[in-house]
Amino acid sequence: xxxxxxxxxGHKSAPRPMSLAALRGQIDRLxxxxxxxxxxxxxxxxxxxxLKDANGQPAYAPGRExxxxxxxxxxxxxxxxxxxxxxxxxxxxxxxxxxxxxxxVAFLGPEYSYTHLAAQQRFGECVELIPVGTISAVFEExxxxxxxxxxxxxxxxTDGRIADTLDMFARLPARICGEVQLRIHHNLLARxxxxxxxxxxxxxxxLSQCRNWLxxxxxxxxxxxxxxxxxxxQLAQEKTGAAAIASSQAARHYGLDxxxxxxxxxxxxxxxxAVIGERSADRTGRDKTSLMFEIPHRPGSLADAMSxxxxxxxxxxxxxxxxxxxxxxxxxFFVECEGxxxxxxxxxxxxxxxxxxxxxxxxxxxxxxxxxx
Numbered sequence: 001x002x003x004x005x006x007x008x009x010g011h012k013s014a015p016r017p018m019s020l021a022a023l024r025g026q027i028d029r030l031x032x033x034x035x036x037x038x039x040x041x042x043x044x045x046x047x048x049x050x051l052k053d054a055n056g057q058p059a060y061a062p063g064r065e066x067x068x069x070x071x072x073x074x075x076x077x078x079x080x081x082x083x084x085x086x087x088x089x090x091x092x093x094x095x096x097x098x099x100x101x102x103x104x105v106a107f108l109g110p111e112y113s114y115t116h117l118a119a120q121q122r123f124g125e126c127v128e129l130i131p132v133g134t135i136s137a138v139f140e141e142x143x144x145x146x147x148x149x150x151x152x153x154x155x156x157x158t159d160g161r162i163a164d165t166l167d168m169f170a171r172l173p174a175r176i177c178g179e180v181q182l183r184i185h186h187n188l189l190a191r192x193x194x195x196x197x198x199x200x201x202x203x204x205x206x207l208s209q210c211r212n213w214l215x216x217x218x219x220x221x222x223x224x225x226x227x228x229x230x231x232x233x234q235l236a237q238e239k240t241g242a243a244a245i246a247s248s249q250a251a252r253h254y255g256l257d258x259x260x261x262x263x264x265x266x267x268x269x270x271x272x273x274a275v276i277g278e279r280s281a282d283r284t285g286r287d288k289t290s291l292m293f294e295i296p297h298r299p300g301s302l303a304d305a306m307s308x309x310x311x312x313x314x315x316x317x318x319x320x321x322x323x324x325x326x327x328x329x330x331x332x333f334f335v336e337c338e339g340x341x342x343x344x345x346x347x348x349x350x351x352x353x354x355x356x357x358x359x360x361x362x363x364x365x366x367x368x369x370x371x372x373x
């Protein structure tokens with residue numbers, strides 16, 4: 001038998017791969033360390049909560065929370081994705097915040113609607129999420145003190161403004177203290193094969209955002225408008241030949257198959273949600289301020305009002321007009337500019353703008369967000 005040749009001088013053989021048991025043992029040790037560090041962080045957060053409570057500061061600080069998440073994402077070198085890091089820290093922050101106080105957050109329900117998903121993305125799971133039936137009910141819950149915060153849709157990149165939300169800003173006092181930009185992915189859900197679908201249910205906005213796909217791929221199928229994507233998913237679960245346009249989370253909850261994913265006509269379909277509460281968010285240096293105003297009904301009034309932003313070099317990021325429901329008519333204007341209401345330039349601009357208007361309200365200042373989902 002030939003003798004095995006000795007290895008070359010100085011040459012080291014490749015290390016033997018670790019066994020499955022050894023790898024799992026390392027993971028178990030790391031898991032225990034992660035839990036220890038998470039609880040250590042939570043105890044520090046609880047101490048901060050006591051200091052904030054003593055100084056009359058709110059438990060929820062959207063700017064600070066977003067800064068923590070962004071720093072974690074920047075420190076991430078992989079292989080975990082940024083979305084995974086965001087989810088991990090969102091829940092860590094949510095659980096730590098719950099040690100200070102259990103927030104109540106009203107949102108346009110029902111559960112598994114897109115507004116519900118946006119609320120989960122913003123506040124995490126360790127809050128009491130309260131689904132209500134209308135946008136006006138969200139404002140009323142906050143106005144009456146039944147919820148510390150509310151979450152309502154503000155605009156969609158495909159369908160534009162959400163009129164009911166603008167109407168409620170004109171009716172009830174509320175401050176925007178945060179925003180969520182959620183990528184909206186519509187899916188065709190059912191318990192039957194695609195060829196057996198005879199009706200497609202969803203809310204009007206979802207059907208509108210998928211109208212070209214439906215016309216091309218399912219021209220003979222009847223579309224039916226319902227109150228929400230969640231209602232649509234429930235009907236798809238119950239009715240033979242029914243399908244729904246809704247989220248993948250709704251599919252999992254109601255036991256539906258995703259027949260076709262991402263059927264929205266615009267791949268960058270985005271809905272922006274406003275977090276409303278009693279006060280603006282603190283300055284972060286990367287803020288926006290939303291305003292609502294009415295101007296005199298005479299030539300040049302709007303141009304005169306808008307010139308204020310040019311004078312103080314404030315970039316506008318959102319402009320909407322909204323008709324006033326009264327016999328003489330008129331319009332409210334909703335405007336968003338870069339900067340915080342306590343920034344010097346913004347403060348001066350708002351003071352000048354107020355003098356040019358019949359009605360003027362600062363709707364709130366809050367940190368800019370990045371699209372998620």
